[in-house]
Amino acid sequence: MNAEKCLQILREIKDVAFATVDESGKPQIRIIDIMLVDSEKLYFCTARGKSFYHQLMKGSNVAITGMNKDYQMIRLNGKAHKLDEQKVWIDRIFKENPSMNNVYPNDSRYVLEAFCIDNGEVEFF
Numbered sequence: 001m002n003a004e005k006c007l008q009i010l011r012e013i014k015d016v017a018f019a020t021v022d023e024s025g026k027p028q029i030r031i032i033d034i035m036l037v038d039s040e041k042l043y044f045c046t047a048r049g050k051s052f053y054h055q056l057m058k059g060s061n062v063a064i065t066g067m068n069k070d071y072q073m074i075r076l077n078g079k080a081h082k083l084d085e086q087k088v089w090i091d092r093i094f095k096e097n098p099s100m101n102n103v104y105p106n107d108s109r110y111v112l113e114a115f116c117i118d119n120g121e122v123e124f125f
Helices: 004-011 051-058 086-096 106-113
Strands: 015-020 026-031 036-038 041-047 059-067 073-082 113-116 121-124
Touching: 004 015, 004 026, 004 036, 004 041, 004 059, 004 073, 004 121, 015 051, 026 041, 026 051, 036 086, 041 059, 041 086, 051 073, 086 106, 106 113
Parallel strands: none
Antiparallel strands: 015 026, 015 059, 036 041, 041 113, 059 073, 073 113, 073 121
């Protein structure tokens, strides 16, 4: 299965386990929504005040895994990078994920920063 199809499966799962490393070198994992997939690029966002954001800014190596209802598992390892033109990306994320407006109404959405993984290693199980 090619990388683009694997990323689409992650997008369909939406809520995936996402791992980073904290300042002590300890692994940290949380559930994150996959907001967009475009070609072989995966997009997500987080608020600037969260530990997750600070971990991404200090060390961009990440790991993501998810399993769908057919027991197909996807694992993605790669580097996350913060995107330029944040307002454009956050607006696009909210357009593609309208339920986000319930969590971050109006301009409160701009506490979020958008990130991309575009050079990851994808595995399908």
